Amino acid sequence: EAGVVQSPRYKIIEKKQPVAFWCNPISGHNTLYWYRQNLGQGPELLIRYENEEAVDDSQLPKDRFSAERLKGVDSTLKIQPAELGDSAVYLCASSFGQTPDTGELFFGEGSRLTVL
């Protein structure tokens, strides 16, 4: 069975440019998460979806970040415009049901963003 798929794996852009990351969760997983991980730190949650509804986006910088999960399957995370401080790894995860007692989180390999 395929795991969580993310693309692109690497992206280098200049500041003020837009960038988008795509995530395809494990089939049947209704919960999808976007995390951001800075170098040497643990992942921090940006947004969580239950099906197509964003149920927790309190840590998403809404002035420049946006996300969508149309039809409750694939998801896209966008940054516009990107800033130097956005350089990080963006991780997508999915789970079946609501954690923790209904299952674990399955993470993709991440999308590494470098903003110059």
Place this chain on the structure above:
Amino acid sequence: LAKTTQPISMDSYEGQEVNITCSHNNIATNDYITWYQQFPSQGPRFIIQGYKTKVTNEVASLFIPADRKSSTLSLPRVSLSDTAVYYCLVEDTGRRALTFGSGTRLQVQP
């Protein structure tokens, strides 16, 4: 907000048992304790989850005392491939999402 505290780093040798302790003094009644492992350039991977006492699977054991204010991840006979960052998480009941700390960097030497 349940916060966790764990050592920044640990060193071990192949074949030894490694115990990583995590402190979570403000754990709530309905919170579970979960451990994840992360290798470089990969996303975290679930290791084990528990609520109380002891949980064991094919990879590790998790010991949780009665007061649940701490937990210990035990890795039996580590190998070089166990070199990774290990995260202890307690569910954030306010936000219903897993909150990662900085983790423990385990370095296994030959």
